Amino acid sequence: MEVKTVINERPFERKRMFGKIDIRAYTMIGALIAIWIFFGLLNDTFLSARNLSNLFTQMSVTAILAIGMVLVIVAGHIDLSVGSIVGLTGGLAAILSNWLGLPTSVVIIGTLAAGALIGVVQGWLVAYRAIPAFIVTLGGMMVFRGALMGITKSTTIPISDANFIALGSAYFTNSFGLILAAVAIAALVISTIKKRKSRERYGFRVAPLSLDVAKVMLVSALIVVFVLTMNSYKGIPFPIIFVIGLALIFSFIANKTTFGRHVYAIGGNSEAARLSGIRIQRHTMVLFLFTGLLSAIAALVLTARLSSATISAGQMYELDAIAACVIGGTSLMGGSGTIMGAIIGAMVMTSLDNGMSLLGMETFWQYIVKGSILVLAVWIDIASRKKQAH
Amino acid sequence: MYALEMFEITKEFPGVKALDRVSFKVKKGEIHALCGENGAGKSTLMKVLSGLYPAGSYSGEIRIHGQTMRFRNIVDAEKAGIAIIHQELALVKEMTVGENLFLGREPKKFGVIQWDELYYEATRWLQKVGLNISPQTKIQSLGIGQQQLVEIAKALAKQANILILDEPTAALTESEVEILMSILEQLRNEGVACIYISHKMPEVFRLADSITVLRDGKSIATLSRKETNEDQIVSLMVGRELTERYPYVARKPKEVVLEVKNYSVWHKDKPVKVNDNVHLSVRKGEIIGIAGLMGAGRTELVMSLFGAYEGKAEGSVQINGKEVRIRSVQDAIRAGIALVTEDRKRLGLVLGMDVKTNTTLASLKEISKFGIINQNEELKWSQKYVDELKTKTSSIETPVGTLSGGNQQKVVLAKWLMAKPKILILDEPTRGIDVGAKYEIYHLMNKLAQEGVAIIMISSELPEILGMSDRILVMREGRIVREFTHDQATQENIMMAATGGK
Numbered sequence: 108m109e110v111k112t113v114i115n116e117r118p119f120e121r122k123r124m125f126g127k128i129d130i131r132a133y134t135m136i137g138a139l140i141a142i143w144i145f146f147g148l149l150n151d152t153f154l155s156a157r158n159l160s161n162l163f164t165q166m167s168v169t170a171i172l173a174i175g176m177v178l179v180i181v182a183g184h185i186d187l188s189v190g191s192i193v194g195l196t197g198g199l200a201a202i203l204s205n206w207l208g209l210p211t212s213v214v215i216i217g218t219l220a221a222g223a224l225i226g227v228v229q230g231w232l233v234a235y236r237a238i239p240a241f242i243v244t245l246g247g248m249m250v251f252r253g254a255l256m257g258i259t260k261s262t263t264i265p266i267s268d269a270n271f272i273a274l275g276s277a278y279f280t281n282s283f284g285l286i287l288a289a290v291a292i293a294a295l296v297i298s299t300i301k302k303r304k305s306r307e308r309y310g311f312r313v314a315p316l317s318l319d320v321a322k323v324m325l326v327s328a329l330i331v332v333f334v335l336t337m338n339s340y341k342g343i344p345f346p347i348i349f350v351i352g353l354a355l356i357f358s359f360i361a362n363k364t365t366f367g368r369h370v371y372a373i374g375g376n377s378e379a380a381r382l383s384g385i386r387i388q389r390h391t392m393v394l395f396l397f398t399g400l401l402s403a404i405a406a407l408v409l410t411a412r413l414s415s416a417t418i419s420a421g422q423m424y425e426l427d428a429i430a431a432c433v434i435g436g437t438s439l440m441g442g443s444g445t446i447m448g449a450i451i452g453a454m455v456m457t458s459l460d461n462g463m464s465l466l467g468m469e470t471f472w473q474y475i476v477k478g479s480i481l482v483l484a485v486w487i488d489i490a491s492r493k494k495q496a497h
Numbered sequence: 498m499y500a501l502e503m504f505e506i507t508k509e510f511p512g513v514k515a516l517d518r519v520s521f522k523v524k525k526g527e528i529h530a531l532c533g534e535n536g537a538g539k540s541t542l543m544k545v546l547s548g549l550y551p552a553g554s555y556s557g558e559i560r561i562h563g564q565t566m567r568f569r570n571i572v573d574a575e576k577a578g579i580a581i582i583h584q585e586l587a588l589v590k591e592m593t594v595g596e597n598l599f600l601g602r603e604p605k606k607f608g609v610i611q612w613d614e615l616y617y618e619a620t621r622w623l624q625k626v627g628l629n630i631s632p633q634t635k636i637q638s639l640g641i642g643q644q645q646l647v648e649i650a651k652a653l654a655k656q657a658n659i660l661i662l663d664e665p666t667a668a669l670t671e672s673e674v675e676i677l678m679s680i681l682e683q684l685r686n687e688g689v690a691c692i693y694i695s696h697k698m699p700e701v702f703r704l705a706d707s708i709t710v711l712r713d714g715k716s717i718a719t720l721s722r723k724e725t726n727e728d729q730i731v732s733l734m735v736g737r738e739l740t741e742r743y744p745y746v747a748r749k750p751k752e753v754v755l756e757v758k759n760y761s762v763w764h765k766d767k768p769v770k771v772n773d774n775v776h777l778s779v780r781k782g783e784i785i786g787i788a789g790l791m792g793a794g795r796t797e798l799v800m801s802l803f804g805a806y807e808g809k810a811e812g813s814v815q816i817n818g819k820e821v822r823i824r825s826v827q828d829a830i831r832a833g834i835a836l837v838t839e840d841r842k843r844l845g846l847v848l849g850m851d852v853k854t855n856t857t858l859a860s861l862k863e864i865s866k867f868g869i870i871n872q873n874e875e876l877k878w879s880q881k882y883v884d885e886l887k888t889k890t891s892s893i894e895t896p897v898g899t900l901s902g903g904n905q906q907k908v909v910l911a912k913w914l915m916a917k918p919k920i921l922i923l924d925e926p927t928r929g930i931d932v933g934a935k936y937e938i939y940h941l942m943n944k945l946a947q948e949g950v951a952i953i954m955i956s957s958e959l960p961e962i963l964g965m966s967d968r969i970l971v972m973r974e975g976r977i978v979r980e981f982t983h984d985q986a987t988q989e990n991i992m993m994a995a996t997g998g999k
Contacts, residue, residue, distance in 0.1 A: 306873060365862065375849045378844050379846055380858070443849060
């Protein structure tokens, strides 16, 4: 009997370990690679360094918005206003920079403060006044678009501040890119070693050394390939650093902090969360503060990249962000979703856009394909969850 | 002539025999009370009768007016003249009284609703139950008592001649109860058979012609009211032999930890008190049991003490002799109170999250610095509780939704043990869990009491209350009506107090 249980345990343990690495994440990455190969075969330029660099720059705005959106959706809410916040704060940045001639740092701080303030107001209405987030942010979507038209007098405001423009269109020099890669790899190695040591100190089983080494090597290789590819064109585009930085920060918040844990608990079962002493209202408000702030960051990147603010800037971006989250495995029922998933989702959306444009497909096809992919992704997700349940 | 005869009804759920060869007969023009503890099988029997459990899912025979019936669904039962009025009223609040009376069977001509006819008919049925209101009134503007009468009118409008009332007076004021009773007496004279489910002995004895007692899924006895009395009914309700052993240990409780005085709680949206002038105290290292029937206000009381009930509360709460004001769950946790809620799936756990994260959910602060969780500490603590409580799980990273009821309950307990409470409140801690896990929980309670935790346990299982508590408080209609010591208490005197017998 004793022997039997031991034998039974082994395969189970192994399965769990692979299960933990998350099959869903791998299918998403697999789908992304498939899309890249597909477009690469049909069009020579798709996988060129120049196009990949463009693709990453293109996806940065959607990705930044999706980072905030994930947490809001995980908590069981939605934010439909992010596109309009991008427009409004972008317009504000242009006014501060062009009309008032303020230095770049003041423009940045002012824009971020405005985004955060908008987020807090919406968050307060959702959390403390119990108005459904759908309504508050739908209202916000119209109000902020209107406000943008008002403050810009419906004109396009060009940006002339070169520092500002650099935020969206500059590249890191090749050597700086290599230093960055080295730092990232070093950080990866150190954190892996630290984690192993700490687990050992607590007497927990550590993963086999070979597995950790393989993991570190794979990720390092990806970093090196990425940097070399970018360097072979003009270097790492500035906006992508924002995306990577924010993704790391928010992944940390989601996975390692009490705040993040509470957000997942609220989305998973808000009653149980409340009865465990979690401050649901305050957390909800902070989430909207985050989406406001991230929208302002996205606005800076977008305005800088286009070197002007227009009244249509950011239109429909909320839907791209939501689609990125959903394709990345975030459940609209709340309680589950990851930042990395959303980033991959944003990459899938942008790759489709970019690839189809390169192939010269007409715009109407692009909409149809993107919409269909969205529904298909959720369909597959729901079907696979059902299978798991049986 | 019997209006309804049920023979040898047996209904099994996986692992439980909810009804075991129950026989039940109701005469025409009779009010027949159905009595039993929570979980005795009353509701299951009525669900069989009303077609909610279709023929074939149980064994036995149902006869209506002497004819054997096989109900495939509720509609079949309604056609046979059976109408059930549930405790939670099933009326559409936004619609008018008339619309509700004829919901789903509106008088139509070529698919067009004949509103004049509908409201004319509605007025007739309302008069029958003594309701003098316009059928165009919206349901939401009526009181609970009036809504109940609308439900009865609705049943009568369906030509029901067998009426089932499940705890009809639970939410009514005294004058409303009077009205309801006189209507029922009038219906009896018209030949309607009423099945009256109630916990309240005075009502049962005032109204019923016959009384059937169910216990543990069996029909124990059917008696005529004239031949019996409250004592006999109560002892039949609880009369099981106490064969199970409980690991009770005599304790010497120390100083008072929690003292509640003049505590009243208001309903969250109605101007009624769900708890009225409650006094209670718990000592360090003491287990007190709160007994009572469903709807006695036990859960509301502890939820309110825990800062989680939405209704307003007034009165004094002292912890270790110091007055405290608990406005939120955070306040309660800080004051050293923990509450293991009644419904673990809905209120206790985040089912999609794993054992580890559920365990630490209420005490993340203890294992984090500057809001950053020390994940190794988290692993350590949750593993510790899995080991201590012998939770059966393949790993601490298994989603709790996949665990069995007993093991889920252990995760909830672990969550609150980790919060290091001075006062641990357990609301139906062993409901729906297997015997082995039950005993582990009893032993855990003893151990915690030994360590000086003050424990309040709500339970509807009398043997459990009797077997585990140092003191027993009995609640009825929002009040604590009796208090017994461990030695004084018996099933009979608790049930007598809980049902409002003399």
